[in-house]
Amino acid sequence: MLGIYDLVRLVDANECRELTFTPDGNIIPADSCYSVWDADQRCANCSSYKAFKSQTRVEKEEYFENKKYHILSNPIELIHEDGSRTECVMECITVSNESVVMGQGGNGVKGMDSRSLLDSLTGLYSWDGFYEKARDTFQNSQDSEWVLIIYNIVQFKLINDLFGIPKGDEVLMKVAKLLKSKLSDGEICGRLRGDQFAVLIHKDNFDGRFVISASRELPGLLQSSQYHLHIQAGVYYVSDKTAPISSMCDRANIALSTIRGETNIHVAIFNESIMDKMLHEQYVINECERAIQAGEFMMYLQPQVREDGHIVGAEALARWVRSNGEVVPPMEFIDILERSDLIVKLDTYIWKMAAKKLAEWKDTDKSELYISVNISPKDFFYIDVYEFFEGLVKGYDIDKSKLKLEITETIMMRDALKQLALVNKLHNEGFEIEIDDFGKGYSSLSLLKDINADTLKIDKEFLKETDNDKKSENILGSVIDMSDRLSMKVITEGVETKNQLDRLVKLGCHTFQGFYFAKPMPVEDFDVIWKDNNGSL
Ligand code: C2E
Ligand code: CA
Ligand code: CA
Secondary structure (H helix, E strand, O other), X not given: OEOOEOEEEEEOOOEEEEXXXXXXXXXXXXXXXXXXEOOOOEEOOOOOEOOOXXXXXXXXXXXXXXXXXXXXXXEEEEEOOOOOEEEEXXXXXXXXXXXXXXXXXXXXXXXXXOOOOEOOOOOOEOHHHHHHHHHHHHHHOOOOOEEEEEEEEOOHHHHHHHHOHHHHHHHHXXXXXXXXXXXXXXOEEEEEEOXXXXXXXEHHHOOHHHHHHHHHHOHHHOOOOOOOOOEEEEEEEOOOOOOXXXXXXXXXXXXHHOOOOXXXXXXXXXXXXXXXXXXXXXXXXXXXXHHHHOOOEEEEEEEEEEOOOEEEEEEEEEEEEOOOXXXXXXXXXXXXXXXXXXXXHHXXXXXXXXXXXXXXXXXXXXXXXXXXXXXXXXXXXXXXXXXXXXHHHHHHOOOXXXXXXXXXXXXXXXXXXXXXXXXXXXXXXXXXXXEEEEOOOOOHHHHHHHOOOOEEEEXXXXXXXXXXXXXXXXXXXXXXXXXXXXXXXXXXXXXXOHHHHHHHHHHOOOEEEOOOOOOOEEHHHHHHHHHHOOOEO
């Protein structure tokens, strides 16, 4: 865990403690209490607010001593040696390199004196001020109904990058003025952090137009062809006025998180089904973490074959085999794990199993077989993939070219040049790189130009019957020709029929993976098939 994060902290109702981990992942809580919550509910040492008991995983940013902290809060239950349990929140913290200047410039926190009730940049309430004022508002207006809205300026960082911090400050002040101008008596508005604003308004005064009219007026605040000022809002209809303000903000934030990245959607309203979805995700995440520890994840192998059915290798695919024997397919957990950092744990676990299997095959009649493993974009972000694979091949004493690495173009979405350099390094050092799902995305050709890959893996989408058979045949043929010209091997996945196989062979493809030959199977079944059929299917 440490190594991935700069700091891991455990916060409960009374204390805030820093944690360290042993190399094998066991937690060592700090001997002494890191700090006790003060009257403002803030940890005197490390700036953390008292953890609100959240049912869900929440991401937030905090500023302290000129640094920006990105905090991922996971609700967990601590089990003590005597069996007693404490509910608390584990905060996984990354300290940003961007330094921010408290109180004197830098709109990240300009004027946000951590304990002041007012934000001196915009004149709105600060985080503390908003929380305090909102609490008063609920106490003093028992009969009214309220809506809490969190606003976020999309890609605000770009304003700073493109036009400089003073311009960013100016935009924040204008947004603050605009939001304030929409308020009626008794309603409040605050800047919680950086570019995040909150308003609390009477339910009767709220309809979607409140947000949309603010959004319409926004572009006028910044004239630029490079950047289009765009704001998104998460809305929570307050149902329990006695609940902590932080969990109300949480809910508005949860709604907001469902439209992050959408350019045409301005507003998301929190409802219980969003909560249910988040709770389900959280359940899967918790369960998966436990299942990985308990060894419930297994590596299945799907053979890759030549046209005559001879097996040349296999793809490693994860399956979750529950204690009742139920086999859970990846589509039920991969996406969820990819949204959390747990995918790294699963992937590295499967890579290890693949390396171990290759080591077992080394001096047998399977010594020529390779195993392809899947790499997710998050893996590149959290670990040194190169070091990890180097360690694996050394540790298991296997040939690098036998461990093929399947990547998709989504790895290039973040920090493309860095990822490209890393993939090319892996290739240059002798690992086989496969471009997976080729044809599923939109920019595959530009990726091919820059990346040193060995194999192109054509996606099953290409095999689907289309209205224009001739055209799809031509495209498929061109892709196969192109890989030939780029000196890349080609494999087609999703081959389900003899007809598809014959067409592909005619077009020049000679390696296949698909249900026509075999479905993914447990390693023991793979061994049996290999033995019974002399390495063929
Ligand atoms: P993928 O990497 O494209 O893997 C191939 C998928 O196509 C597998 O689905 C396989 O069962 C399926 N497939 C193979 N032949 C056929 C066929 O003839 N017809 C049809 N309809 N499907 C076929 P699976 O095992 O359900 O895995 C789904 C996806 O989950 C994988 O797609 C991969 O993206 C992801 N995944 C699976 N295991 C792992 C893992 O260990 N790590 C990561 N990061 N992703 C994984
Ligand atoms: Ca794959
Ligand atoms: Ca694929």
